[in-house]
Amino acid sequence: MEWRSGDYYVYPGTTARALRRYQEFLAPQGCRPLYPRYARCSCRGCSFDDVRHARDVLEQILQELPPRPRLELKRRVMFLDAAYLGRTLPDPFAHQRQWRSDLWWRRRLADGEEGG
Template sequence: MPRKRPGALRAEQSLRAVRGLPPERIHGLSARTSVVIDRVETFSGDYYVHPGATDRALRRYRAFLRPPGRRPLYPQDAECSCRGCSFDDVRHARDVLEKVLRQLPPRPRAQLGRHVRALDAGYVGRTLPDPFAADRQWRPDLWWRRRLAG
């Protein structure tokens, strides 16, 4: 029976797991929650949920809401759909956060959920509803996709 080469096995694992380092701590979350999120990201079968995706999604969501003022914000579509460029669209970042939230155990889900809910409130306050979202969006069932985009 053929077996995988050692290099191929190591490539499948995250570098942190190979080196025995703890995962990077996500800003605003406890170390325990960060470890659980890293485990979920590592073993997720979703293409867009990979180690570091939750931290990147939270940073992107915060950055979108950061500009001061009261002017409405309009999410922009990403230029391409690869893992890196897809986070240019804040709606995709929110999609990733939702996927991770669904896979977490209760306590880490509650802690991450509090941060996401606070960001959601800012998102609702700074974006405008799209009355034609059912016709334009491929996922009109998600409330964050029913907002006007640029």
């Protein structure tokens, strides 16, 4: 599926990269909230600095996969989604700040640029 995709952000290895980024974001232990950070650049490499972009890519891949692999990936993503939802805070102004506020993972409070 990655080879056949015509999307700029979906290329061979991107599923593993998006999953790894999502897991890394949720890795810090503790009960303090986590805040996604905007990527400084929207190129293929830097865009994954924003965990929300990684989740966008996973959603697109889920939509394009055949049923069985989709189910396998969806189970992993759902587990991470539950952790993300529990470790981030809602953004009451997301509809004004986010270009894709229809996606629940983009309606969470963010904190500036990655590495900034």
